[in-house]
Amino acid sequence: MPTATASQTIGPYWHLMEDPSWADLTRFGAAGEKITLTGAVLDGDGKPCADACVEIWQPDPPASDSFPGFGRSNTDSAGVYRFTTVKPGPVPARGNAQQAPHIAICVLSRGLMRGLVTRAYFEGDRLNDTDPLLMSIEEPARRATLIARPAGSGTWRMDVRLQGEGETVFLDV
Amino acid sequence: MSDPLPFRPYAPGTQPPYDAPAYLGTVKRHPKQKLHPMPQTVTETTGPRFSPNRFPPLGDLTMAKGKPAIGERIIVAGTITDEDGRPVPNTMVEIWQANATGRYDHPADQHDAPLDPNFHGMGRVFTDDQGRYRFLTIRPGAYPWPNHKNAWRPNHIHFSYFGPAFATRLITQMYFPGDPLLAFDPIFHAVPDEHARNRLIAVFDLDITEADYALGYRFDVVLRGRAATPMED
Numbered sequence: 001m002p003t004a005t006a007s008q009t010i011g012p013y014w015h016l017m018e019d020p021s022w023a024d025l026t027r028f029g030a031a032g033e034k035i036t037l038t039g040a041v042l043d044g045d046g047k048p049c050a051d052a053c054v055e056i057w058q059p060d061p062p063a064s065d066s067f068p069g070f071g072r073s074n075t076d077s078a079g080v081y082r083f084t085t086v087k088p089g090p091v092p093a094r095g096n097a098q099q100a101p102h103i104a105i106c107v108l109s110r111g112l113m114r115g116l117v118t119r120a121y122f123e124g125d126r127l128n129d130t131d132p133l134l135m136s137i138e139e140p141a142r143r144a145t146l147i148a149r150p151a152g153s154g155t156w157r158m159d160v161r162l163q164g165e166g167e168t169v170f171l172d173v
Numbered sequence: 174m175s176d177p178l179p180f181r182p183y184a185p186g187t188q189p190p191y192d193a194p195a196y197l198g199t200v201k202r203h204p205k206q207k208l209h210p211m212p213q214t215v216t217e218t219t220g221p222r223f224s225p226n227r228f229p230p231l232g233d234l235t236m237a238k239g240k241p242a243i244g245e246r247i248i249v250a251g252t253i254t255d256e257d258g259r260p261v262p263n264t265m266v267e268i269w270q271a272n273a274t275g276r277y278d279h280p281a282d283q284h285d286a287p288l289d290p291n292f293h294g295m296g297r298v299f300t301d302d303q304g305r306y307r308f309l310t311i312r313p314g315a316y317p318w319p320n321h322k323n324a325w326r327p328n329h330i331h332f333s334y335f336g337p338a339f340a341t342r343l344i345t346q347m348y349f350p351g352d353p354l355l356a357f358d359p360i361f362h363a364v365p366d367e368h369a370r371n372r373l374i375a376v377f378d379l380d381i382t383e384a385d386y387a388l389g390y391r392f393d394v395v396l397r398g399r400a401a402t403p404m405e406d
Contacts, residue, residue, distance in 0.1 A: 111201070172211065
């Protein structure tokens with residue numbers, strides 16, 4: 001049987017397929033606590049990646065006609081992505097465990113031969129301390145790269161550092 | 174509730190590394206740390222569903238407002254299956270590409286080649302219940318890029334696939350058979366396994382070709398399949 005087809009970079013011109021409204025996951029009238037998830041994508045020199053495609057997927061609230069669960073945002077000249085979405089609740093983990101509320105993130109860009117997958121958790125959530133993935137990251141400083149922090153009026157901020165100091169934990173899914 | 178069946182790991186050598194130094198863009202953008210291993214959860218084994226009602230298909234890129242784009246019309250068609258050979262039905266496929274002169278209709282593309290007012294270069298279709306898809310487009314031109322001396326990208330079409338889950342997301346590029354630039358392209362050559370690499374080259378197909386109208390190319394794609402048995406925690 002053939003193996004999965006090889007990935008190639010999304011390149012700098014992916015905006016041809018962009019629909020900016022996709023960055024708002026509440027555009028079909030989703031119910032729930034509306035939040036903004038934002039942050040900068042930075043390269044190994046700390047410079048903004050201004051041509052990235054950031055995609056998110058969240059299994060909660062369940063996708064429906066009013067909530068797609070999936071979003072796509074460009075990054076601006078400061079490397080900043082920005083989504084409007086609904087704050088997720090906890091979802092099941094393997095076994096009988098529970099996962100803390102989180103949003104899955106995939107960063108695609110020129111210079112990335114494959115997407116880089118990470119997650120945004122929410123600072124202060126009581127389930128973070130027992131989340132199986134967060135617990136599996138031993139170094140607290142590394143673990144902290146997956147925690148979005150409140151930035152006022154329903155906004156949560158998580159920067160993504162592709163390389164070097166403060167490098168974000170990327171997941172082998 | 175039983176644990177979700179995970180998707181199997183990628184076969185060794187079939188995917189490009191993040192650190193692919195011949196492609197200069199990777200130098201400052203690849204992570205230095207290893208990817209953190211984790212068992213797939215419901216977050217990875219589920220994914221978005223797109224419907225043609227909400228995201229209208231656009232399968233013919235050769236016309237704009239009834240006027241024909243310049244260039245060689247081609248038909249690109251194929252089947253999307255998983256690693257068990259099962260078709261992936263009703264999944265969205267997005268494409269984008271340069272025009273016949275090798276110029277993207279994109280503000281960041283400053284290559285001195287003419288734009289075509291009748292060619293934008295974006296398409297979107299859904300596979301049928303057999304996993305088949307089909308686009309009508311213009312053969313894209315080659316274009317220079319600032320990677321190494323006299324660097325030119327081979328003719329290519331960008332493809333975006335979703336499949337059933339977040340874990341099956343795939344972005345790739347389709348190339349054309351016989352392109353002399355493939356031998357020099359560090360993005361194509363970043364895929365270590367020669368067979369996996371060559372599967373990115375479409376196959377000329379007389380059955381897809383339409384007489385007196387357009388040449389046909391087949392580009393079949395395989396998305397990750399489910400593991401045979403659940404992974405141990």
